[in-house]
Amino acid sequence: MDQEAYLDFEKNIAEIDERIEGLRHVTGSDDDFDLDEEVSGLEKKLEKILDQTYAKLTPWQKTQVARHPKRPHCLDYINGLITDFQLLAGDRLFGEDEAVVGGIGRFRGRSVVVIGQEKGNDIETRLKHNFGMAKPEGYRKAVRLMKLADQFNMPVLTFVDTAGAYPGLEGEERGQAEAIASSIDACFSVGVPIVATVIGEGGSGGAIAIAVANRILMLEHSVYSVISPEGCASILWRDGQEAQKAAEALRLTAQDLKDLGVIDDIIAEPRGGAHRNPTEAVLKTGEAISGALADFNDMTREQIRREREEKFLKMTRAE
Amino acid sequence: MSWLTNYVRPKLQGLAGKRDIPQNLWEKCPSCGAMIYHRELEQNAQICTQCNHHFRLTVKQRLDILFDDARYDEIELPEVKEDPLDFADLKSYPDRLKSARKQTGRPDAMTVASGTMEGQKAVAGVMDFSFMGGSMGTAFGEAFITATELAALQDAAFVMVTASGGARMQEGILSLMQMARTTLAVRKLKEKGLPYIVLLTDPTTGGVSASFAMLGDIAVAEPGALIGFAGARVIEQTIRAQLPEGFQRAEYLRSHGMVDMVVDRRQLRHTLGTLIDLLRRPVSDKPY
Numbered sequence: 346m347d348q349e350a351y352l353d354f355e356k357n358i359a360e361i362d363e364r365i366e367g368l369r370h371v372t373g374s375d376d377d378f379d380l381d382e383e384v385s386g387l388e389k390k391l392e393k394i395l396d397q398t399y400a401k402l403t404p405w406q407k408t409q410v411a412r413h414p415k416r417p418h419c420l421d422y423i424n425g426l427i428t429d430f431q432l433l434a435g436d437r438l439f440g441e442d443e444a445v446v447g448g449i450g451r452f453r454g455r456s457v458v459v460i461g462q463e464k465g466n467d468i469e470t471r472l473k474h475n476f477g478m479a480k481p482e483g484y485r486k487a488v489r490l491m492k493l494a495d496q497f498n499m500p501v502l503t504f505v506d507t508a509g510a511y512p513g514l515e516g517e518e519r520g521q522a523e524a525i526a527s528s529i530d531a532c533f534s535v536g537v538p539i540v541a542t543v544i545g546e547g548g549s550g551g552a553i554a555i556a557v558a559n560r561i562l563m564l565e566h567s568v569y570s571v572i573s574p575e576g577c578a579s580i581l582w583r584d585g586q587e588a589q590k591a592a593e594a595l596r597l598t599a600q601d602l603k604d605l606g607v608i609d610d611i612i613a614e615p616r617g618g619a620h621r622n623p624t625e626a627v628l629k630t631g632e633a634i635s636g637a638l639a640d641f642n643d644m645t646r647e648q649i650r651r652e653r654e655e656k657f658l659k660m661t662r663a664e
Numbered sequence: 665m666s667w668l669t670n671y672v673r674p675k676l677q678g679l680a681g682k683r684d685i686p687q688n689l690w691e692k693c694p695s696c697g698a699m700i701y702h703r704e705l706e707q708n709a710q711i712c713t714q715c716n717h718h719f720r721l722t723v724k725q726r727l728d729i730l731f732d733d734a735r736y737d738e739i740e741l742p743e744v745k746e747d748p749l750d751f752a753d754l755k756s757y758p759d760r761l762k763s764a765r766k767q768t769g770r771p772d773a774m775t776v777a778s779g780t781m782e783g784q785k786a787v788a789g790v791m792d793f794s795f796m797g798g799s800m801g802t803a804f805g806e807a808f809i810t811a812t813e814l815a816a817l818q819d820a821a822f823v824m825v826t827a828s829g830g831a832r833m834q835e836g837i838l839s840l841m842q843m844a845r846t847t848l849a850v851r852k853l854k855e856k857g858l859p860y861i862v863l864l865t866d867p868t869t870g871g872v873s874a875s876f877a878m879l880g881d882i883a884v885a886e887p888g889a890l891i892g893f894a895g896a897r898v899i900e901q902t903i904r905a906q907l908p909e910g911f912q913r914a915e916y917l918r919s920h921g922m923v924d925m926v927v928d929r930r931q932l933r934h935t936l937g938t939l940i941d942l943l944r945r946p947v948s949d950k951p952y
């Protein structure tokens with residue numbers, strides 16, 4: 346892996362990775378057997394370190410993992426889980442916002458609508474998708490696609506991965522606030538199940554706009570928060586450097602959200618995080634979504650709608 | 665002048681409302697800098713006599729203006745678990761709550777009252793910006809739901825007066841969920857066919873603007889009110905440019921199609937009453 350792939354707490358992991366790779370490059374000598382043994386020894390050591398490190402990530406470390414540039418993004422999930430995917434563009438009001446990817450396709454044979462934020466993987470795609478920060482058009486496209494899902498009785502799968510809605514001039518001009526509010530409202534309106542999966546960063550209003558769902562899943566090392574730790578730190582601690590403290594205080598990890606009754610399930614990530622094995626992460630997510638959707642097979646449209654309403658009415662209420 | 669007669673209310677009420685003598689007899693207008701005698705402000709609905717700047721109101725001042733004869737019943741609101749995350753920044757959340765309560769004399773950032781506006785039955789929710797920036801937490805969410813349920817129970821319109829910097833960070837994800845819960849409450853109210861009128865006042869931003877505040881059947885804004893999603897400083901940092909004059913002000917939102925009308929506070933109750941009447945009585949019994 347290149348250096349971009351390592352987080353600041355992964356120094357020893359990077360070291361072993363490098364040594365393993367180095368040994369694998371040595372070829373043609375007589376003592377191959379010894380080398381193999383050394384490699385497998387290092388691999389065992391690596392597994393142990395990965396397990397240990399990832400078992401006790403701090404909330405701030407999880408935030409970093411959730412934002413990892415190599416982490417599978419929305420389009421990776423679509424490519425891995427959806428067949429016959431047809432990308433659908435535009436809000437029919439102003440424009441096309443590629444920060445939100447949407448379309449129809451088949452999930453395990455069944456027609457579904459997919460909506461998610463895409464952050465991009467390199468400079469070109471990051472710019473194309475505006476780093477996953479949607480403008481009003483993105484949310485209005487989401488509303489349009491939810492209506493489409495409702496009309497043709499297709500479940501909605503959303504993939505949440507955004508630092509937040511785009512805080513720019515044009516967004517305000519065109520009603521960012523109204524667009525998000527309407528997207529939340531649209532989530533409540535549909536008579537089909539919505540399964541939302543937080544795959545990386547669930548950033549505030551821009552995230553919940555497409556996460557008002559019958560089932561809310563989170564990847565093990567993803568985060569979901571009312572404000573970024575940096576933003577919170579700069580307001581409450583008056584110092585953006587205190588992000589670590591803010592991350593702890595905000596209770597933004599998947600485990601916290603499960604305890605708080607805000608999400609339904611946590612999807613276990615591959616050893617060392619989803620970025621070390623994107624394929625496995627995507628497949629496990631597919632399993633979890635499939636399980637979540639099955640709960641609604643025998644429900645009427647009205648029951649599905651009501652179930653979602655009751656869930657949110659009860660949510661955050663003390664027992 | 666109907667707005668005048670509508671605005672002027674019994675003197676007794678005005679006196680009773682100002683039991684606590686203001687510390688400053690003169691107030692400086694933040695817009696034009698004029699010094700205005702407090703009595704003069706009080707008689708002018710807290711509007712600058714020089715430049716028409718609408719001063720921010722206390723909850724009591726707001727309720728007095730909204731309801732006929734400044735008469736209304738305040739509703740008791742559900743209690744919620746305090747400090748659900750055990751949150752502390754430089755100060756602990758319970759300490760922040762304590763000082764906000766001491767300062768405002770209210771349990772949280774939302775007050776709910778019922779009464780009439782120009783004879784029309786109405787429930788009003790009023791946010792208090794002076795209570796931790798009017799932030800929306802679980803107490804607010806429950807209060808909002810209660811207000812919509814009360815409107816349904818009383819077969820009344822719901823008038824929501826917003827003033828908030830957004831979600832309450834000290835309740836983390838639980839406060840974010842109130843965006844969904846309040847939106848749901850609005851949806852249930854609309855299903856019952858009751859009018860939901862939002863009055864956007866200075867300032868209304870963040871998660872509040874991006875949920876129930878932008879979902880009114882009718883959106884009314886007070887002149888000059890700051891209304892938007894992202895804060896101006898964040899936007900300036902993002903786009904690395906200065907924002908245009910009047911950006912995110914009520915008039916800007918009106919010209920960008922985001923609110924129906926910008927209404928002078930002295931005509932507010934009359935406007936609200938008329939709107940409710942029009943929405944609720946499709947056929948007038950008044951002679952025409």
Ligand SMILES: [Zn+2]
Nearest residue numbers: 693696712715
């Ligand atoms: Zn003035």
